[in-house]
Amino acid sequence: MPTYKQRTKSKELRVFRSLNARMELSSEDKKRYLYLEKGYQGEVLFDQLTSKLTNDLYILNDLCIETSSSTLQIDTLIIAQHTVFPYEIKNQEGDYRYESGNFYPKLSKDEIKNPLHQLNRSKSLLRILLKDLGFVLPIEGNVTFVNPNFTLYQAPLNEPIILPTQLNSLMKKLNELPSKLTNCHKLLADQLISLHQTDSPHSRFPPYSFDKLQKGYFCEKCDSLILSVDDPRKIVCNTCGHEETVESAVLRSVEELVLLFPGIKITTNVVFEWCGGIGSKKAIRRVLLLNYRSIGFNKHRYFEKI
Ligand SMILES: [Zn+2]
Numbered sequence: 001m002p003t004y005k006q007r008t009k010s011k012e013l014r015v016f017r018s019l020n021a022r023m024e025l026s027s028e029d030k031k032r033y034l035y036l037e038k039g040y041q042g043e044v045l046f047d048q049l050t051s052k053l054t055n056d057l058y059i060l061n062d063l064c065i066e067t068s069s070s071t072l073q074i075d076t077l078i079i080a081q082h083t084v085f086p087y088e089i090k091n092q093e094g095d096y097r098y099e100s101g102n103f104y105p106k107l108s109k110d111e112i113k114n115p116l117h118q119l120n121r122s123k124s125l126l127r128i129l130l131k132d133l134g135f136v137l138p139i140e141g142n143v144t145f146v147n148p149n150f151t152l153y154q155a156p157l158n159e160p161i162i163l164p165t166q167l168n169s170l171m172k173k174l175n176e177l178p179s180k181l182t183n184c185h186k187l188l189a190d191q192l193i194s195l196h197q198t199d200s201p202h203s204r205f206p207p208y209s210f211d212k213l214q215k216g217y218f219c220e221k222c223d224s225l226i227l228s229v230d231d232p233r234k235i236v237c238n239t240c241g242h243e244e245t246v247e248s249a250v251l252r253s254v255e256e257l258v259l260l261f262p263g264i265k266i267t268t269n270v271v272f273e274w275c276g277g278i279g280s281k282k283a284i285r286r287v288l289l290l291n292y293r294s295i296g297f298n299k300h301r302y303f304e305k306i
Contacts, residue, residue, distance in 0.1 A: 003051055005193050007061035011259070012203035013040055018256050019206060021225050022213040029206045042091025042146045043075055049171050050076065056179045058189040065129065065195045071202065072125040079137075079189055081179040086126060086141040088119040090150075097153040106153060115143040116159060135188050144170075210261060216276035217249050218256060225276075232279040246279060250287040266292065266303040 009017075016033040019025060025033060043062065050059050058079040065072045075089040095106035102111040123141045130137060144162040145152065152163060162170055216225040217235050221242035229235055235249040236242070254266060257274050264270065268285040275284065288294070292303035 003047070003061060004058045004189055005060040005062070005196070007043060007047055008198070009040060010036070010062075010203070011199045012036060012205070014256075014259055015203075015205050017223060018218060018260060019208055019213070021218055021223055022215075023208060025206060038091050039089075043089050045091070045146045046076060046087065046089050046144065046167075049167060050078070050174075053171065053175050055175045055177060056081070056181045057174065057177075058181065058185060060189060060192060062196075063192060064197050064200050065192070066197060066201070067125055067129055070121075070125055071200070072122060072129060073200070074122055074126070077126075077192070078174065079181070079185055080174075080177050081181060081185070083138050083140050083177075084126070084130070085174075086119070086122055086139065088115050088122065088141065088143045090115050090143060090145045091147050092145060093147045093149045095151045095153065098155055103152075106151075116161070119143050119160065130188075133188065133191055135184075142170075208260070210264075213260075215274055217244075217253060217278065220244065220252060226278070227276050229278055232283070235278070246283050247287045247290075250275065250284055251291060254288075254292075267301065 013033075013036045016025075016029070016036060020030070020033050047061055050061075053059070060077040060079070061075075063072070063074045063077055074086045076087040078085040078087070092112075096112070097104050097106050101116075102114055104111050119141050123139050126139055130139075140160075142160045142162050144167070145164055146167065148164050150164055152161070155161060155163065214225060216227045219226055219237040219240060219242055222237060222240040224237065224239040226235060226237050228238070233246065235244045235246060250271065253275050254271055257264060257266070257271065266288070268281055268288060271288065272281045272284050288303045291306070293306050295302055295304060
């Protein structure tokens with residue numbers, strides 16, 4: 001069964017990724033960025049496993065739904081015929097211990113945010129939501145640690161925790177579950193997807209402004225900024241050697257610009273400046289004319305998404 005809803009990078013992560021390359025983040029913001037990045041990578045790792053499942057299941061990656069009282073966030077939701085399985089995915093690395101219901105780094109007294117509490121909260125919100133949508137299905141959630149370098153000392157036997165060494169058996173269990181989906185399950189999956197909000201209302205960003213950000217092309221491979229090119233007909237990263245056509249690099253840059261500055265007027269000059277003044281303005285204008293709706297003429301010309 002192919003994944004029914006794909007995961008996309010959150011707006012918060014995309015903004016942080018761009019800002020990290022274009023300005024000096026405070027240590028707190030940097031920590032937040034790395035936390036988001038690591039979390040996303042853990043989720044992608046889990047997706048790689050679930051994408052191989054062949055059983056009759058709906059796999060919904062990353063749901064963010066505003067309910068009447070709160071925001072329901074589920075990293076992965078698997079709908080089987082008789083049960084729904086929400087997974088809270090964690091990508092912690094290193095040694096941790098479980099003690100009196102809480103999680104700590106092995107040698108520290110500072111507990112980490114309890115993923116079991118997060119899971120229980122999601123489960124109860126999901127239960128209410130399913131009921132509101134008219135579905136009655138048991139919910140079996142798990143906190144799933146996916147990093148192969150994660151160890152949990154004194155792991156409890158009676159809590160819904162899946163450790164990295166148990167991922168394969170989890171996949172086997174999901175694949176062998178008796179499951180035959182009906183239209184009713186499809187309706188549920190479609191309704192949940194229609195309620196999904198792409199941008200979490202809880203995202204928060206560091207302050208930034210166009211003038212203060214470093215300009216240049218953002219390498220899609222290694223996240224570094226490309227500040228100059230030898231051959232203006234293509235954009236080659238000086239750090240990793242990745243090559244991209246001017247058209248693709250300009251289009252990505254415009255997307256990034258609009259992500260950071262929604263509502264900005266896209267003009268050839270703004271895009272040329274944003275791309276670090278690399279190559280020719282003419283080439284940028286050509287790309288914009290080909291891919292955007294052009295409004296106005298000459299120096300009053302600006303572009304809008306088609
Ligand atoms: Zn690169």
